[in-house]
Amino acid sequence: MTATVKYDEIEVGHEIPAVDYNVRRLNLVMYAGASGDFNQIHWNERFAKMVGLPDVIAHGMYTMAQAGRFVTDWAGDPGAVVDYGVRFSSMVVVPDDDQGATITVSGVVEEKLADKRVVVGLTARSGDARVLSKARAVVQLA
Amino acid sequence: MALNRDFVGRSYPASPPYEVSRVKIREFAAAIGDNNPVYRDREAAQAAGHPDVVAPPTFPIVFSLQSGGEALADPGLGLNFAMVVHGEQRFEYVRPVYAGDRLVVTATITDIRSAGRNELLTVRSEVTTVDGEPVCTTYNTIVERGGAA
Numbered sequence: 587m588t589a590t591v592k593y594d595e596i597e598v599g600h601e602i603p604a605v606d607y608n609v610r611r612l613n614l615v616m617y618a619g620a621s622g623d624f625n626q627i628h629w630n631e632r633f634a635k636m637v638g639l640p641d642v643i644a645h646g647m648y649t650m651a652q653a654g655r656f657v658t659d660w661a662g663d664p665g666a667v668v669d670y671g672v673r674f675s676s677m678v679v680v681p682d683d684d685q686g687a688t689i690t691v692s693g694v695v696e697e698k699l700a701d702k703r704v705v706v707g708l709t710a711r712s713g714d715a716r717v718l719s720k721a722r723a724v725v726q727l728a
Numbered sequence: 729m730a731l732n733r734d735f736v737g738r739s740y741p742a743s744p745p746y747e748v749s750r751v752k753i754r755e756f757a758a759a760i761g762d763n764n765p766v767y768r769d770r771e772a773a774q775a776a777g778h779p780d781v782v783a784p785p786t787f788p789i790v791f792s793l794q795s796g797g798e799a800l801a802d803p804g805l806g807l808n809f810a811m812v813v814h815g816e817q818r819f820e821y822v823r824p825v826y827a828g829d830r831l832v833v834t835a836t837i838t839d840i841r842s843a844g845r846n847e848l849l850t851v852r853s854e855v856t857t858v859d860g861e862p863v864c865t866t867y868n869t870i871v872e873r874g875g876a877a
Contacts, residue, residue: 588777613761620752620759621790625812637810638873646814647789651760654785663776664766664824667785671818671867720816723785 590662593702593727602660602693602706607652609644609678610686617648631682644678649689649717653708656691657723660706668703669724676715687712702727730876731840731847732805739836740799745858746791750781750827757784770827783825789817792833792853792866799835799851800870807849807872815848816869822862830858839869847875 614628623645626633634642650672658664680687690711697705708721750770757767765772766782773781800807825831832855839850850869856862 607761613759616759620756622793623789625809627813643813647786647817648760650817651762651784651786655760655762655764658762658764658785664764664782664784665778667821669818669820670785671816671820673816674814677813 588663589666589725589727591660591725591727593698593704596695596698596704596727598695598698600695602656602695604690604692605656605659607655607689607691608686609648609652609680609689610684611642611680611682613686614642614644614648614680617645617651621645621647623647639677641679641681644680644687644689646672646674649674649678649710649712652689653691653710653718653721654723656693656708657706657725660693661725661727666726667723668726670722672708672718672721674717675719676712676717678712678717689717696722699724730842731807731849731872733840735799735802735805735837736840737837738799739834741834743791743794743833745830745832748783748825748827748829748831752790753781753783753787753827756787756790760784760786778824779826779828781827783827785819785821786817787825788819788853788855788864788866791831792835792855792868794833799837800849808875811873811875813871813873814869815871816850816867818867820865820867822864825863829863831855831863832858838867842876843871845874845877847872
């Protein structure tokens with residue numbers, strides 16, 4: 587269990603290029619089943635609108651999982667993520683069409699810690715909205 | 729409706745063991761669209777130095793949500809589920825979660841507060857193996873929209 591990124595080769599300010607992740611209704615149905623979160627706001631447009639939402643919205647955890655995937659793909663090992671936290675600052679609205687929504691994730695190394703660990707600050711956007719804030723992962727590098 | 733502050737500090741009994749299966753990890757990885765072979769293939773995981781298939785970092789939501797759910801379902805708390813959205817989430821790892829782990833979760837309501845018109849509630853869940861080995865701690869903050877209005 588080793589990251590492929592070497593601590594000594596990474597400086598504070600290192601930018602991890604942005605990646606786009608697509609989310610359609612099908613993804614939300616799959617995520618509901620896999621996670622056990624069947625809250626209707628994530629699949630039932632009628633219910634979502636009834637409780638004052640613009641449309642069906644993605645599970646926050648689906649968005650968090652995409653930003654997590656961004657980090658594990660960069661680090662090269664899922665086991666390298668030792669701490670990962672986010673705040674859900676805006677909704678990802680997922681229309682019922684073939685395009686769905688796009689979540690764009692980027693990252694920057696904000697701090698180098700002891701024991702070859704780094705803090706990666708994450709940015710996730712969908713449309714004009716910043717959908718995660720205070721999103722950071724502590725990653726154990728090689 | 730404002731949430732009952734008396735619930736802060738309440739801990740709930742350890743959950744029955746949750747057995748992490750390769751099939752569930754694969755299903756979760758498929759749902760988040762992640763094709764990493766260490767989530768699917770034992771040999772690939774072992775080649776990467778893991779004892780078995782690894783769970784993605786956000787996988788503990790699968791079982792930590794359920795244990796916290798017991799606390800949130802208590803009618804005395806006064807939570808209106810229809811107005812709940814996820815506020816914050818954090819996973820702090822001692823080690824990764826692996827297929828074959830038998831995990832128990834102990835949930836505690838650590839905070840209830842108002843933010844504008846909303847009520848915020850935080851549940852901390854300690855995740856250990858059935859033998860008491862610490863694996864991770866999760867922090868889940870939910871928002872009840874309009875709850876403080």
